[in-house]
Amino acid sequence: MSTTRAVVASVVGVVLALGLGVAGAVAIYNTKDGQVQGSDVPEVPFPPTPTGAVAVLDARGALASVVVLTIRPDTDGDDAGVGGTIVPVPVSADVSGGAGTERLPIDETVALFGGSSLDDELPALLGLSFDQIAVVTEAELSAMLAPIGATELTLPAAMTGSDGTVIAEAGLQRLTGAQMATLLAARDPDLTGAEEYEADVAVWRAVAGSVAEGLATPLTLQVESSTSPATAGPNIDELIGRLTSGPIAVQALRSDPIVSIDLNPRGVDAVALDRVEVTVTFGHVAPGRVAAPYTGYTYRVVGAFSDDQLPNGIRRLDVVYTATKALLGLNANVRSVSAEDSEGPSSTIVDVANESLVPAGELLSDIFGPVEVRIADTRITGIDMVVSLGTEYLTSLDTAAAGSGPGVESDTTVEDTVD
Numbered sequence: 408m409s410t411t412r413a414v415v416a417s418v419v420g421v422v423l424a425l426g427l428g429v430a431g432a433v434a435i436y437n438t439k440d441g442q443v444q445g446s447d448v449p450e451v452p453f454p455p456t457p458t459g460a461v462a463v464l465d466a467r468g469a470l471a472s473v474v475v476l477t478i479r480p481d482t483d484g485d486d487a488g489v490g491g492t493i494v495p496v497p498v499s500a501d502v503s504g505g506a507g508t509e510r511l512p513i514d515e516t517v518a519l520f521g522g523s524s525l526d527d528e529l530p531a532l533l534g535l536s537f538d539q540i541a542v543v544t545e546a547e548l549s550a551m552l553a554p555i556g557a558t559e560l561t562l563p564a565a566m567t568g569s570d571g572t573v574i575a576e577a578g579l580q581r582l583t584g585a586q587m588a589t590l591l592a593a594r595d596p597d598l599t600g601a602e603e604y605e606a607d608v609a610v611w612r613a614v615a616g617s618v619a620e621g622l623a624t625p626l627t628l629q630v631e632s633s634t635s636p637a638t639a640g641p642n643i644d645e646l647i648g649r650l651t652s653g654p655i656a657v658q659a660l661r662s663d664p665i666v667s668i669d670l671n672p673r674g675v676d677a678v679a680l681d682r683v684e685v686t687v688t689f690g691h692v693a694p695g696r697v698a699a700p701y702t703g704y705t706y707r708v709v710g711a712f713s714d715d716q717l718p719n720g721i722r723r724l725d726v727v728y729t730a731t732k733a734l735l736g737l738n739a740n741v742r743s744v745s746a747e748d749s750e751g752p753s754s755t756i757v758d759v760a761n762e763s764l765v766p767a768g769e770l771l772s773d774i775f776g777p778v779e780v781r782i783a784d785t786r787i788t789g790i791d792m793v794v795s796l797g798t799e800y801l802t803s804l805d806t807a808a809a810g811s812g813p814g815v816e817s818d819t820t821v822e823d824t825v826d
Contacts, residue, residue, distance in 0.1 A: 448760065452788040453695035453743065454480035456491075459646040460540045461628070462517075462525050463548055463592045467569055470498045470514040470522075471594040472607045475533070477693040478641075478649050489621060490653025492692045493614075495607045497662055497678055499600025502532045505665050505679030512677040514600060532680070534698040535689055538640035541630045545592035551628040551647065552614065555584030560613035563605045567595040575606075587613065599676050601662060608659045615655035625651040658688050683732045687724065687744045690731070694743035695789075703739035704767060704791040711747040716798055723747070729804060730796055733774045742789060755797040758783035760790065768792055775800045 457478040465471045473496040481488040498514040513532060516524045522542030530536060559581050566575045574593055575582070582590070587610045594603065625648040641649070662678035665671045689697050690708075699705050710727040717723065723746035731741045755775040757768040760783055768780040771792075776799045783793065 448783060448786045450786045450788055454482045455640070456480050456693040456695055457538055457641050457646055457649070458535065458693050458696045459538050459641075459643050460496075460525070460529055461548070461643065462522060462540065462542045463588075464517075464522060464542060464544060465569055465592050465594040466545070467594075468518075468521075469569070469594045469596075470517040472591045472603070473498060473513070473525075473529070474607070474611060475529075475535070475537075476646055476650050477689075477696075478646060479653060488653075489649050490618075490655055491650050492656045492658055493611050493650075494658045494660065494688060495604065495611050496529075496533070496660065497600045497604040497680075498594070499604075499676045499678050500532055500662065500680050501665060501677040502528055504682055505663070505670060508670060508672060510665055510671050510673065510675050510677040512600070512675060514594075515675060530698070533685055533689065534700060535693065536696045536698065538646065539643045541628065541643040543628070543630055545588055547628065547630055548591060549585045549588035551626050552584030552588045554622075554624065554626060555587070555614065555617045557581050557583050558587070558613045558617050560587075560609050562590075562609055564602065566590055566593055566603070566606050567598065568593045569595060571595060571597065582613070584614075584617075599664070601664060601678050604662075608657065612657045615657050618651050618655050621653040622651050625649070658692075660684060660688070683728060683735060686735065686741050687728050687731050690741055690744035691724075691746065697742040699740035699742055699789070701735075701738045701740050703734075703737060704764070705740045705742050705789055706734055707743035707745070707787060707790045707793045708734070708741055709745045709747065709793065709795040710751075711745070711749045711795065712751040712798070712801070713749065716751055716801065718801055718804065721801075721804065726796060726801065726804065730775070730794065730800070734794075737774075743787070752779075752795060752797045753799055754779050755800050756781065756795040758793040758795070760786040760792070764791055776803055 458476065460473060460475045462470060463472045475494040475496060476491065478491040479487065479489060499512045502511040502513060503509060513525065513528045516528050525540050525542065529540060559579060561579050562575055562577050565573050565577045568574050575590055590606055590610050628644050628647045630643060661681045661684060665677045665679055671677060686697070708727050708730050710723045710730070712723055712726065727744050727746050731744060734741050754777040755771070757771055757778050757780045759765055759768045759780060762782055765780050769778065771794065772778045775794065775796065787793065
């Protein structure tokens, strides 16, 4: 059943219709004609970014929280190979992304088929591959977080357990690692997944703050319960050890409740993640793990601008968010996103992997304004075109839409490793 749901989710993945006035160009954007089959251009892969997830079950076996862990690549300068990014995920996130009429929240799937169903659900939900997905109990998580001393955090609301008992009051709290594990393992059926998600984010930010620049004795996670088979990459205990050996950034994901009777006839607790934000987030920290499920070309989007070049109130991630949204709206695949503090070009530069892609690259002027199309000196594995946004594109930005981009600029990036 979970495999069927994953297939459905891949079919009904969100495609954002942006009304960009490029109907005549869509066929060329989406075609695979001229796709590179072989080339003399040197090719480099994205650096390895080990990626895992920890799902926590409450005492009843209900999914209480989920967090994705990505590790800084070995080639990423200071703190290479340690530290990384934590991305909590709402347990009520809908795998079908709000498309169609069937809502598929991941906590419902776990309730029906057990924790092993996350092996299908999480990759389908996030468009991401994993080394390992660990399903843990409160006791296992508590043992992992126990070395963390009492830490201050602010809870947006009182947190309650499955029986409604208050386990932590709202506001500023000082909690031990074991107490934070209790919060992450709490699932009150009277609260929505979105309400509990805010507390999950607060807890993981407190954990990241406690790790600071890295623990002398990294945390460990010994799992006895159901865990997905590890790939050739590191297992979950190795991931936790590397993550907590260096600085950690925390990226929250925005979501919208799906309440329309037309879209949610069963009235289940479900939220739709912002698909563009998910793409930008993981394209920023783990591009080699991002899938390419759509029919169009594969892209890397680079927003390299100095502070002086940016419009007032607009951040680099706002710019790449808007550009990514435009490409996803054409059924393209954005696998890599970079937001760099450096001087940007005036016109958008499109580096294509092969001469046959030049016509498609030139059509991007319909989205980004004047473009300069070049044959790339070095091709990135799995990427057809690298779009380096120019300042002329900034002048066309809808600043209100751009300002809706991701809320946290992570300092854990991989952009320098593929330039």
